[in-house]
Amino acid sequence: MGYVAVTGGKEAIEASLQHLSYERVKHGKWIDVETIKATMRGFLDQVMSESSLYSENLAALAMKQSEGNVEEAVFLLRAHRSTLPRLYYSTVTDPRDMFVHRRISASFKDIPGGQILGTSHDYLHRLLDFSLVDETEEEVLQKKADFEEVEVPEESSIPLEKLPKVMDYLRAEGLINEFPVNDEEPDDVTKLSLTFPSSRSERLQILTRGQTGGVVSLGYAGLRGYGSSHPNVGEVRVGLQPIHVQLDGDDEEYYIGSIKLTEVESFIPANVSENGKEVLEFDIGYGACFGQNETKAIAMSILDHALENPENTPIHDEEFVLLHVDTIESTGFISHLKLPHYVTFQSKLEQMRKIKKESEARK
Amino acid sequence: MNRALRTKLLIEIGHKEALVMANEIVERYEVQEIQPPRQGLTMIKLRESAKNSLFYIGEVLITETKVKVGNSFGTGIVMEENENLSRALAIIDAAYKENLPETVAWLQLLKDLEQKLQYEMEKVKCSIERTKVHFDTMKI
Amino acid sequence: MIFHSTQLAFREVLEALSFPGKINLVDECPYDMSPLISQTGLVCMTLLDSEVTFHVSDDNNEITKTLHAYTGSHTIEASKADFIILPLSSSMGVILNKLEQANIGDLVRPHKSATIIFEVESLQSGFKYDLKGPGIKGTNFLKCTVQPEILKKRNEINKEYPLGIDMIFIDLQGNVVGLPRTTQLTEVI
Structure with missing residues (x-):
């Protein structure tokens, strides 16, 4: 069945757009x-993470618009991201180099550097x-x-720009x-559509840019019995992550700025089988995203x-997970249902009427 | 002083200084702008700690400029939209690659910036340290 | 703005590859790209960016350095390059060697093959070749200073369609001719 093009909405759409513009300014504020x-x-933070574009200026403009x-x-x-050329890839960015503003562990009380609460809504009423x-x-x-x-203390005593990780604790005991x-170049879902089975780099990229609500819901479902990964939060760290770029044939890096990052282990x-013997060890589940989005990173x-x-x-x-957590894909598909489906629906209606008539005739 | 630290200082606390340094070069040498400031993206490659592999966490908006001074190409990259700083960084980069005498005099200025940045960071660190938990065992 | 020049150049290159043998004229590059022919510089600025790789067959890497600075593209060995650039000074041996190494793609991704950007003295005089294939009504011809031995090599490389290489020739006058892998080429003696 082909689509039938109809016209007539042009003026209505223009008027609707005028209403939309008016709505934003109608209070004169x-x-x-x-x-x-x-x-x-x-x-x-939420918008930058879901759009996988880090720019506070653009995110603020998008919020206004x-x-x-x-x-x-x-x-x-x-x-907007799709209109910009990708000019560089960063050098390998390691969150161990993060300037930590907040770092907590739910697994160990006494960790090197301590529990640093930083900035959080967690401790509010x-x-x-x-x-x-x-x-x-x-x-x-x-207030400022x-x-x-x-x-404040006169001298700092914690190396926040190079804070050791909680997992090093378990590593030292051989429990991890x-x-x-593994320096293999990652796959990139923005360049090549996802196929299954997916690679680890594709999975992490899709999850980190996933819709916050979607990722959190599925993570929660996993805990409630629809999965069997039951974690202890080893470490949540939030801070400023320096980003560097290196040009070909150059042995020095350029610093280009820092981004706010949340990382969870x-x-x-x-x-785990070791030398043919089954031993109990800890696996790490990994979460990281732009901005301070702790629930999302844990999920x-x-x-x-x-x-x-x-x-x-x-x-x-x-x-199930990867095809449904992306915000553009899910909201795009759901909202396409608002587009005219007049002909498809008409054909369903006709079928139903026909069946109804036939069943009534048989009575 | 290596380039990573130099660019960090200029980007984090030395905007004004960068413009002045670049201006010195523009006044005395021919600076050819081969890529006027433009916006683009840098994809961030992140090391994850579970399997020690790499993945792309997303892109940052950057402004990039390329200039040529003498026989050397200079590149200026800075996050967000900032044409003037990006251009200045490119000119400074070219000046270093071309080994211009001005760069020698810049060292002291950069060292001052380094001290200033350390001071600022120290203030932030001290403030964050207040949020460190000091556990006491409850007395019953 | 450079992108106005590169957009025009893109149309010309597209036209050249759509109608093999047709001579198109590309503007000079606004920047000094020597020792490359100026138009080669503009074609490179049009086609290369940071998402692709290139390889230049010259001994000093002056051209490589310039192209990297102007396009942000990455240099790599000939067998992996998306674009292989053969400057006018390249010797016969080097040209044959680079063509031999060029990536012809694989059956799943034939489009991942190399494109050769080839500088020649003239695209209006020299050896004469007959061209047939898509984009050509009947037969077209190409007169150029490219040695038959080189084009024989090109025919060998392209024998297993859809695998193969596409070529863009640029001469000293700034003429551009495209020779996609779909074109059958025979020397007229």
Whole structure:
């Protein structure tokens, strides 16, 4: 069955777009991109991660344009990304070089460098703060000044720019299932569509740019019995990750800036065969994403481990997980249902009427 | 001072200095802009710690400029949109590759920037250290 | 802006490869690309970027350095290169050797083969060749200074369609001729 093109919507669409533009300005209020950038950290982090494009300026602009609609903002950024040339690949970026702002472990109390809470919503009462309703500029500046005046230790004692990892603890005891360094060039799902079985690099790329809600839901389902990867959070670290680029035939690197990154290592008990003997060791489930998105990164680590160990449940099924967590793919397909399906539906309707008539005739 | 540190200093705390340094070169030498500042992407290759393999975590927006000074090509790359800084970094890079005498005098300036960056980082570190948990055993 | 020049050059190269034997004219490159022919420089800026690789058959790597700086493309050995650039100064032995090494793709990915950018003295005089195949109504001809031995080698390499190499010739006047793998070429004696 072919599609039948219809016209007549042009004026209606134009008017609809005018309504849309009006909706954003009808209260006579506006927010500038700088303000969004300064105050909407959580939104920017989520959007940059899902669009797999790191730029706070563009994410803030996308938020303004989309009126705060995450799905739309991610769509705008993915579209914009596809218009830009990819000029470089970074050198190997290792989160061990992160300038850590927050690092916690749920597995060990006493870890080298300690539990560093940094910045987090985790320790809040989650009560709405009505004092923010009428917050004034003076109040904001006062709060800023108050914080900056707090006395801090005179000298730092923790090497936050080179903080040892919690997993080194287990490694020292020989309790980690260790893998040799693998420098194989990663696959890239932005250049070649995913085919199955997928490679590890493809899986991690899809998960890290996955829709936050999607990744978290599936990770949760994995814990609740639709999978068998039960992690202990070994380490969550959030901080600034320096990025370097190196040109051909050059032996020196260029520093190009730092990005905010969340990295998670989950410890998952596993039976490993060593010299023909089954021994109990820890596998690592890995999660990492742009910005501070801790729940997503932890869920990613659960899914990473589940997909590395295929089993007969949905969360261990790479097609089930990987084909459904991408925001553009899922929202794109769902929203295409809004497009006219007049002819397809008409044919279904006719079939139904015919069947109904026939069954009535038989009575 | 190696290039990674030099570019880090100029990008993190030396915007003003970079523009001044680049200007010195522009005033005294012919600088050919072979790639005017343009926006593009850099794909980040990340080392994951579970299997020690590599994957692409996503791209960052960058501004890139390329210039030629004498026989040397200079490249300026900086995150986000920043044409002036990108151009200045490219000119400074070319000046170093061409071994221009100006670069010798820049060393002290860069060392000052390095101290300043360390000071700023130290402040941040001290502030973050306040959020470190000090466990005590509960007394019953 | 350079992309206006490269867009025009792209149309010319596309036309040249669509109609094998047809002579197209490419503009000079706005930058000094010597010792390459200026137009070769522009064609390279049009086709090369950081996502592809190239190989230049010259002894000093002046051209390689220049191309990398202007295009961001990466240099690699001839057998793996997406583009092989044969400057005018290349000797017969080097040319045959590089063609021999050129990647012809595989049956799943024949499009992953190498494209040869070949500098010649003239595309209007010299040896005469008959051309047949897609993009040519009946027969076309090519008059050029490329030695029959080289094109014989090219025919050998391209014998197993869809595997093979595509060639772009550029002469000193800036003329451009395309010779895709689909063209059957015979020398007219």
